[in-house]
Amino acid sequence: MPSARRTATPPAVPLIITLDGPAGVGKSSIAARLAGELGVAFLDTGAMFRAAAFTLGEGAWDWTQGILQQKLGDFEFTLRGSGKDTVLLLNGQPLPEDIRSEQTGLWASQLAVVPSVRAYMKMAQIFLGQTTSLVAEGRDMGSVVFPGAQFKFFLDADPEERARRRCRQLEAQGKPADLSAILTSINQRDHQDRNRSIAPMKPAEGAVVVDTTHITENEVLEKVLAVVCSKR
Numbered sequence: 001m002p003s004a005r006r007t008a009t010p011p012a013v014p015l016i017i018t019l020d021g022p023a024g025v026g027k028s029s030i031a032a033r034l035a036g037e038l039g040v041a042f043l044d045t046g047a048m049f050r051a052a053a054f055t056l057g058e059g060a061w062d063w064t065q066g067i068l069q070q071k072l073g074d075f076e077f078t079l080r081g082s083g084k085d086t087v088l089l090l091n092g093q094p095l096p097e098d099i100r101s102e103q104t105g106l107w108a109s110q111l112a113v114v115p116s117v118r119a120y121m122k123m124a125q126i127f128l129g130q131t132t133s134l135v136a137e138g139r140d141m142g143s144v145v146f147p148g149a150q151f152k153f154f155l156d157a158d159p160e161e162r163a164r165r166r167c168r169q170l171e172a173q174g175k176p177a178d179l180s181a182i183l184t185s186i187n188q189r190d191h192q193d194r195n196r197s198i199a200p201m202k203p204a205e206g207a208v209v210v211d212t213t214h215i216t217e218n219e220v221l222e223k224v225l226a227v228v229c230s231k232r
């Protein structure tokens, strides 16, 4: 079973804030900063799918449900720290930087359509949310995993703008960035994530939708914080 280490004295009912949206929209940065403002952990659920895809390898989405269940039975995700310093561990180890590649993102998106993988991830995420307060980001956090979350958001932006942001991020890290390849990958993942039969990416009922195409990260954070602070 997955487990979560506590980051601070948690409230009797953990605070859960969900932040869903497509690839490259900036969910992780906003989720980490929001979690920092609130003094809670942030859960990057895309990293969980990426870690599974990276560990199991190409083609794992074609394995039988039984084999996948058995392999995932050896996985244990835990959380340490809060805000930007939150660390997601798989079997006690930090996730490798290689999970961030475009290729692993595509593999993760393919693996994410498989029922036994989604069932495992949902169980692991719910368990983490039962033991610690979280800002959880992904595709189905508000709609499927935490439908009772106290606050739900859906961030969106034009695919071209998301591809440009991803390029700038890679360039800032001194890595090669091919805008048209990134845009193709983003469109492919959007298509897979929106059209799968289980837990397709969509705004959850009651989610506040924020179009981030023309606003800065600071402005997005301000909008999200304003909603949270107005109701707490």
Ligand code: DC
Pocket (backbone or CB within 6 Å): 023, 024, 045, 046, 047, 049, 050, 105, 108, 109, 112, 137, 138, 139, 140, 141, 189, 193
């Ligand atoms: O957020 P990300 O780009 O790191 O996510 C990688 C892939 O994982 C994404 O394309 C689809 C899948 N995913 C998912 O199906 N459900 C989530 N809650 C998070 C990610």
